[in-house]
Amino acid sequence: MTGSARPSSEGTSPEVRGLKFRMLADRLRREIADGVWPPGSRLPIEPELARAHGASVSTVRRAVAELVAEELVERRQGSGTYVLAPKPVSGRSALIGVVVPSTAFYYPRVLKGIEEELTAAGARAVLACSGYDQAREIGAVADLLDAGADGLLLAPTLTGPKTPEAYLARLAALPVPAVLVERRGTSLGDTVESVSTHHEAGGYDAVRHLVRLGHRMIGLVLRIPSPTAEPVGRGFHQAVRELGLPSTEFQAALEEWSPAAADRCLAGLRSAGATAAVCFGDRQAALLTAAARRSGLRVPDDLALVAYDDEIADIAEVPLTAVAPPKHLLGRTAAALLLNRLEHPEDSRRTVLLRPAITVRDSCGAARHRIAPEPDRVRSDRSSPSALEG
Known part of the structure; x- marks a missing residue:
């Protein structure tokens, strides 16, 4: 009986088999870091990964188990293996990017609340001001991501070249957790968390x-x-x-x-x-x-x-x-929500309205x-x- 060739570890030494699963684990780590598999996405099932990487299912299983142990992914019973949001690197404080349209009007008290909450948690903040310019805001977000921000607090400008729906979808696809501040989604399909005034x-x-x-x-x-x-x-x-x-x-x-x-x-x-x-x-x-x-x-x-x-x-x-x-409570609540998301990426997403x-x-x-x-x-x-x- 003939059939298609399949990966096999028969006749392969334990050292080589161990090297194979570690090499595959490294490759998957790089793909996760590069955004091929963004936070929240589901990895292909193990047979598909085996075919894609020319490896045996047992090698894939060991590689994925290593990523699970490192809390890069998690297995969900009956659903699959999902990529987790990155946690702050051990030994350093979380770096939070903050983007607001103005630092002179309305937002100073919001920023004060953010600062107090992040300081109490030992986190650091980097502030950018968009000046109500959507293009400038997109550039600021990119700069913060390049600087290694673990999460973002954003008061986005929803008037500009991009429609609110398209812009919010872009923010939902960011590679790190984000919380909208004094803005909220325009559709039930919006998935970005938010804290805003009612x-x-x-x-x-x-x-x-x-x-x-x-x-x-x-x-x-x-x-x-x-x-x-x-x-x-x-x-x-x-x-x-x-x-x-x-x-x-x-x-x-x-x-x-x-x-x-x-x-x-x-x-x-x-x-x-x-x-x-x-x-x-x-x-x-x-x-x-x-x-x-x-x-x-x-x-x-x-x-x-x-x-x-x-x-x-x-x-x-x-x-x-x-x-x-x-405003002050708004800032504190938004910062606390983002820190919780970094600590517990599996929690249900929340929309918070403050009266x-x-x-x-x-x-x-x-x-x-x-x-x-x-x-x-x-x-x-x-x-x-x-x-x-x-």
Whole structure:
């Protein structure tokens, strides 16, 4: 009976057989290091590896067992052998690459939280700033990987040559673990872990706060485009729908916002009969406050305002009540999630949402009003956790 030739170790000395499996193990290590088999991918079954490398199945089995012992791969019963995410090299601290769009606005407190969490764990960080430039950001990520980063914390720029879906898919394919900071996937198919502010809840709570102060016609004022504007708007509109209230909306691009734009916004709010507005972000609320003054109106008596971001809200001419994302906690949580991923690569992936709080100042008039009970048609969420994981 004839058949195809097959690898055999018959007649081969133990020393040669031992050399063969070590050589195969070395080859598989190099392929894993070069990204041929990225973290999370499944190796071919042992007979396929044997055919591909001209080795016996027993040689393949011994080579893979060596990689399992080194925690480069793991066998999963009934599923196969999977490549594990690289762990920090023993004897040195983990090196974490951090990429944010700005180090001057919004992100300093996020970075402080990241720094505290990494320092407590004995990890090191290398910081890069993208300047909201997607191409620059891609280059920064490549530089961090070349520098030997064990993991990445990224606040990606989702406006640019690549669509958000394509860019997030690129990040999901990185050879090291990554956690998105103040960004999250746009599809259930997105697999990159993330920690972000629950901006929908922020917009929702801002409306509810103004309604409890007696306002029944509330405007939404937005700076666009922004990854935050859309979820804030969704939360705002859900709240007014649940309450059965009318609303009005004004949008303008960042470069269009000026005293003239604020005057147009104010005119639209007044024409619609709005007595209050939720403004994304602080600068837009401050411009609207100045427009009210020019028109002889008073904030909060004639127009109550709640800003969103709480970056410069406290230094406005009328200190602004503001929805305040938990920036410091955001940084700490994202860093902790990445460190956990490096330590436990097999854990389920997580998306963490942190609910923002409202910092009450002068612009909403809360100090002059008796807070009304929550309307019956507003859903209560007092028992909801501040961080939702799924």
